[in-house]
Amino acid sequence: MTLGTILMCFICKTNDKEKVSEDSSVSFCSAVASRLNSVILPLLDMRMLLVIPLIAYSGLQQAFVWASYTKDIVNPTLGEAGVGGAMAVYGAFDAICSLAAGRLTSGLRSITVIVCGGAFFQALIFLWLLLKYSATSGVLGVIYPLLMAAFLGIGDGVLNTQLSALLALLFKHDTEGAFAQLKVWQSSAIAVVFFLSPVVTLQTMVEIMVGAISVSLVSFLFLTLKVEKAFSSHQVTNM
Template identity: 70%
Template sequence: MFYSYLCVYCQGTYLTSTAHSHANDFNLHEGTVIGKFNGEFWGMFASHQLVGNLITLALLRDEKGGSTSGTTLLFIVFLCSMTLGTILMCFLSKRNGKEEQMQDSRVTFSSSVVSLLKAMLNLLLDIRILLIIPLIAYSGLQQAFVWAEYTKQIVKPSLGERGVGGAMAVYGVFDAICSLAAGRLTFGLSSITIIVSAGALIQIIVLLWLLLGYSVAGGVLGTVYPLLIGALWGIGDGVLNTQLSALLGILFKHDLEGAFAQLKLWQSASIAVVFFISSSISLQTMVIILFAALCISLAGFLFLMLQFEKAFSYHAS
């Protein structure tokens, strides 16, 4: 868990720093470059749901009883993929070479951690991050909902355990496509506001459907409904992944480390909460919690955007 937290936190900081440098090098609009970089990254990241499930399906489809050959081969494929990714990471370039040379090479890991904690605590005094934190926390809640509740309470009763891989592949496809599209459409705070609102509306519709009218159906509808929910939920997840990273990159470009540390802190905390409570509450209760969290987080986000636009208009005049 800590390793995953650290990797994605570093990814957000590096990706946004690279986007800023690329925009400066080629005299491009920063918001547009940040949006494209995040869209392409999260699109590729989300595609693991499709590729991973297809590989698993291909390798384990003939699995019987106590045989472990398919499982062993699957682990070898994952190990090779991880090794290749680690090797490619070594070729990442340092965009801020001059700044790196100015830093004290004797800085220790513990001092870096202390510096990061200070940046996180100082950032909590900023009203902007306080208004974004609920949306960050909701992004973690909705991700955990897919892993903990969607597959167990929606997919399995309709499609069976064998259908989980296919449903998650559909979720991954729409997540990837939406991430790429949302990244291409991002050019600044106004576009982020529109895209986030559209993604939130889609998830509100799904939550209301689950809360008021959804039931396990038979026949064709029993197959279509879970896949449709997965597709719509993937769209919402793609929106939140790309737009939250772009938003933090634009608003906190002088404190990227603290901002992305806040992102992963609150996302990880909310994911942990869902996994702790999911076994003791019903699907309806979980949906109500998600719906309330989404409404609160969207209200805080829209208030922030409205206040920011007012302040920008005031200074411009």
């Protein structure tokens, strides 16, 4: 990762090749400064600060599935052999929902409705795990983990498409910096879950997920209200 970061600093756009300075140290410093600006400047935008909780949650829920869900829910009931099948169900619903959500996306309002729908499916699973779920045997012992995989896959498919659409809509003039933030916060959240997973119980992890989804949704809805209000004010001014 360090080597890749260093090499990226030497990448120049094709139409700028003739303008590259002969002094490599100067060009290197300017490249580093440009990269830092693309990472730091979006953090000065209130819209980005409001969408970061949702970005971080998208990473948390992915890592939860890969780490806690497979270890504490699938493995005790279906065994190691069942992990592949559960993840296949998760991946199938993830892919189908990604395609469907992408087709239905038309603007901020559709993004809001779709994101809330996906979050609702995942919230149901977290509340189920938090309040009532217990491992069972027989047919239900097989159905429950697969049903959870389907619902979690729906939520992930929604977030995969709608976060990209949201960032492209809000940050048309700096999509590179916006998508850099997407990967930074997603990866950081994934790392947090993998560090915590071995040392915390499933109950604690689910409580963290409930808190994360609540904060991210409140922040996201506040963002949509703020953007809609700004858009409405702009229309009134133009009239």
